[in-house]
Amino acid sequence: MSNGPVGVAIVGAGVISGQYLRNLNAFPDVRVVAVADLDTDRAAAVAREHDVRVSGTLGAVLSLAEVELVVNLTIPAAHASVALESLRAGKHVYGEKPLAMNLDEAAKVMAEAGSRGLRVGGAPDTFLGAGLQSAVRALRSGSIGEPVAVAAATQSLGPESWHPSPEFLYALGGGPLFDLGPYYLTALVSLLGPVARVAAGTRRARDQRVIGSGPKAGTLFPVEVPTHVNALLDFPGSATASATFSFDSAVNRRMIEVIGTEGALSLPDPNTFDGPLLVRGPGDADWRELPLAGTTAGRGIGVLDMARSIRAGTPHRASGELAFHVLELMSAITESGEQAEFRPIASTTAAPEPLPAGWDPYAATLS
Structure with a gap:
């Protein structure tokens, strides 16, 4: 098992990438090593803005051995294809919502990850x-x-x-x-x-x-x-x-x-x-009003929890199973509205365990 911070590549250099990059660069247990986009000029500009040393195409980024986890911020129509390509390159994948455009695509992503012993995670992590x-x-x-x-x-x-x-x-x-x-x-x-x-x-x-x-x-x-x-x-x-x-x-x-x-x-x-x-x-x-306990660090804490879980060999909370279940709920709600009938939900998922007391995104826990 590898040690130290988990190497991350951002795929999709649109507006939302700025929030992820600002947060992930502040978390010592992950290390953003590359940014990819279909528009390689945009990828290069975003990489420079956030002090990421490598940018380029998806293929170029996936060839980097230090990339362990791909954060997929592409448009929804590309979520499944980017996830599948990343998994086939041996990388774990965390994607923006939704997991895929439909359940068939999402099932292929989950099956590919399962066959390769890789992880899938998904937003939202709010x-x-x-x-x-x-x-x-x-x-x-x-x-x-x-x-x-x-x-x-x-x-x-x-x-x-x-x-x-x-x-x-x-x-x-x-x-x-x-x-x-x-x-x-x-x-x-x-x-x-x-x-x-x-x-x-x-x-x-x-x-x-x-x-x-x-x-x-x-x-x-x-x-x-x-x-x-x-x-x-x-x-x-x-x-x-x-x-x-x-x-x-x-x-x-x-x-x-x-x-x-x-x-x-x-x-x-x-x-x-x-x-x-x-x-x-x-x-x-x-x-x-009840007192709050926990982090308000923002988007990317699901990626961080996934990275720490990869190192620890424990389940991560913003999981592919959770994202798949939510996608099935939305698909079934749409079908029910069209057909005027209750729709059963085939998938299941465990309610994620709460983060432990004192969980700190800014503390280095991986050595």
């Missing part, structure tokens, strides 16, 4: 932040008794008013469910475990939308996916959940509330790493 980790510990400690029900929602009028190129967010693989759903569904599974079946109603308010800012302002573009989704999720032996994902709402809302036999928890926005985390008991006149 459930590892202080806010949601504190929620998991509060729920497991019995702070609200046994969970009975969950209400979750992310609602807005959509991103086209501020995003200069929002078309991909309304194309296949987009919409509020696939864009924002992974944060909410991953948070729910980390709290309550796997889902057994789902049902949904879906709507598309308009067939076209208008870009509201940037050089393409005023341009019409097509809407290919549902823009309002109401889903029911059944957690066997635990709670049921209702979740709304909407780009059609004049009300801006981001919330998860867990109702228990002895109170309720109000969770922070699951697209963040911080709080607030609130609790309310049967006799409380209002919500009370």
Whole structure:
């Protein structure tokens, strides 16, 4: 088994790569050694900005022996192909959401990794932040008794008013469910475990939308996916959940509330790493804020946990199995909305164990 920091390559030098590079470069247990992109000039510019010594094509980066873990930040349509190429080169893979565009692609990724004894991980890793980790510990400690029900929602009028190129967010693989759903569904599974079946109603308010800012302002573009989704999720032996994902709402809302036999928890926005985390008991006149424990380091802590787990030979938390389960949930919700019937969920995954007390991304633990 190798020792010392895990060598990482970033594949995909788009906007999100900056957040990953800033954080990963600050974590002593990983070492970013290369950046790859189809646009090699862009890869070189990003590498220079973040003091990464190597840049180039995917093939060139995969040929580097010091690269052990590929962080796949390409567009969703390329997630599976980049993951498969990386696995075939003998590298572990951690990918941005979703794991793949569909379950068939995702299954190929997981099978390839299994056949080679390699790991797959996947975003989001926000459930590892202080806010949601504190929620998991509060729920497991019995702070609200046994969970009975969950209400979750992310609602807005959509991103086209501020995003200069929002078309991909309304194309296949987009919409509020696939864009924002992974944060909410991953948070729910980390709290309550796997889902057994789902049902949904879906709507598309308009067939076209208008870009509201940037050089393409005023341009019409097509809407290919549902823009309002109401889903029911059944957690066997635990709670049921209702979740709304909407780009059609004049009300801006981001919330998860867990109702228990002895109170309720109000969770922070699951697209963040911080709080607030609130609790309310049967006799409380209002919500009370709970103290948080954990990290708010941001995107990349899932990569770090995976790197440390590779060295330790232990399971990593933002796992491929978790990402696959969430992808199946989103696919089944979409199918249920089309077919007006409950859809069973074939995959399963364990609710990840909370990070240990004192888990510090900035402490060197690998020697």
